[in-house]
Amino acid sequence: MNALAARRRHPAAIAVLLLLGLLVTGGAYSFLAPKDANAAATTVAADDVAKGKDLFIANCASCHGVAAQGTKSGPSLVGVGAASVDFQVGTGRMPLAGPNVQAPANKVKFDDTQIAALAAYVASLGPGPAVPEEKYTTVIQPGTPENNKAIAEGGQIFRVNCAMCHNFAGAGGALTRGKFAPALEGTSPKHIYEAMVSGPQSMPVFNDMNLTPEAKQKVISYLKAQENETNVGGLTLGNLGPVSEGLFAWVFALGILIGCAVWLGKKAA
Numbered sequence: 001m002n003a004l005a006a007r008r009r010h011p012a013a014i015a016v017l018l019l020l021g022l023l024v025t026g027g028a029y030s031f032l033a034p035k036d037a038n039a040a041a042t043t044v045a046a047d048d049v050a051k052g053k054d055l056f057i058a059n060c061a062s063c064h065g066v067a068a069q070g071t072k073s074g075p076s077l078v079g080v081g082a083a084s085v086d087f088q089v090g091t092g093r094m095p096l097a098g099p100n101v102q103a104p105a106n107k108v109k110f111d112d113t114q115i116a117a118l119a120a121y122v123a124s125l126g127p128g129p130a131v132p133e134e135k136y137t138t139v140i141q142p143g144t145p146e147n148n149k150a151i152a153e154g155g156q157i158f159r160v161n162c163a164m165c166h167n168f169a170g171a172g173g174a175l176t177r178g179k180f181a182p183a184l185e186g187t188s189p190k191h192i193y194e195a196m197v198s199g200p201q202s203m204p205v206f207n208d209m210n211l212t213p214e215a216k217q218k219v220i221s222y223l224k225a226q227e228n229e230t231n232v233g234g235l236t237l238g239n240l241g242p243v244s245e246g247l248f249a250w251v252f253a254l255g256i257l258i259g260c261a262v263w264l265g266k267k268a269a
Contacts, residue, residue: 045120048116048117048120048121049117049120049121049124050121051114051117051121052117052118052119052120052121052122052124053121055110055114055117055118055121056068056118056121056122059095060074060094060095060118063095063096064076064077067125068122068125073099077122077125078125078126079125079126079127079128080122080128080198081122081123081127081128081129081130081197081198082119082120082122082123082128082129082130082131083119083128083129083130083131083132083193083194083197083198084122084128084129084194084198084200085115085118085119085122085123086115086116086119086131086190086191086194087191087194087195087198087200088103088200089108089109089110089115089118089119090108090115090190090191090194091105091106091108091187091191092105092106092107092108092109093105093106093200095109101177101178101179102178102179102180102201103200103201104182105182119131128198129194129197129198129207131190131194132190132193132194132197132213132216133213136193136213136214136216136217137188137189137190137193137217137220138189138217139189139220139221139224140154140217140218140221141221142225150218150221151218151221151222151225152222153215153218154215154217154218154219154220154221154222154223155222157211157215157218157219157222158170158219158222158223161206161211162219165181165202165203166181166182166183166184167181169226170183170184170185170223170226171183171184171185172184175202179201179202181202181203184223185227186227187223189220189224192219192220192223193216193217193220196211196216196219197216
């Protein structure tokens with residue numbers, strides 16, 4: 001008993017117990033922790049990676065570096081994932097013709113097979129968000145109470161997290177230093193999802209720990225429901241709020257009042 005008590009009081013016993021506790025805690029966390037979307041990996045064929053590398057060197061390496069390590073003209077692409085490439089190239093934002101404050105959507109320069117190969121190559125450089133599964137980019141159609149509730153929840157999520165930049169109706173808006181939040185109308189569900197998980201330009205990243213895939217699907221469904229909704233309130237003026245409404249009032253309403261004043265003045269004379 002005395003020998004056992006002496007071992008318990010030994011200074012090294014505390015260090016051993018702490019080490020065991022850290023090992024148990026770390027092992028439990030690795031099994032139970034939620035999966036991060038940024039750590040998602042996509043299994044691709046080796047020939048797709050090789051084709052993607054050839055396309056990358058021919059079209060992207062001048063800005064992003066031969067090994068995609070980044071240069072003064074473009075950021076590193078290691079760890080951005082397939083979703084980022086599919087979004088940027090699939091919307092025509094990349095390749096960028098020249099340095100600019102922000103890459104706007106443009107004509108797509110590659111076909112789907114080439115885009116997939118480019119995405120496969122970049123995904124092979126490091127773990128990052130993958131192209132979403134089709135079930136999460138399928139738009140929930142309104143009609144049933146359950147679907148209507150899901151779309152309404154998507155609207156709540158959008159207004160809390162996105163409306164301050166993209167406008168309540170997804171019409172876009174101006175940001176600082178010449179940047180802007182683009183209009184979302186006409187954007188494909190897949191590209192909306194990829195923008196949420198990759199965070200292009202000034203947009204924050206919404207990984208699976210911020211918004212679940214189901215929540216992202218609800219946001220997408222809300223935006224598409226907004227596009228298809230019949231407007232019953234007259235002219236929308238681009239859904240830009242008080243800016244366009246104020247401009248309309250000054251240019252047209254005030255112009256009409258001035259015209260009436262001039263007409264009445266001439267008639268009185």
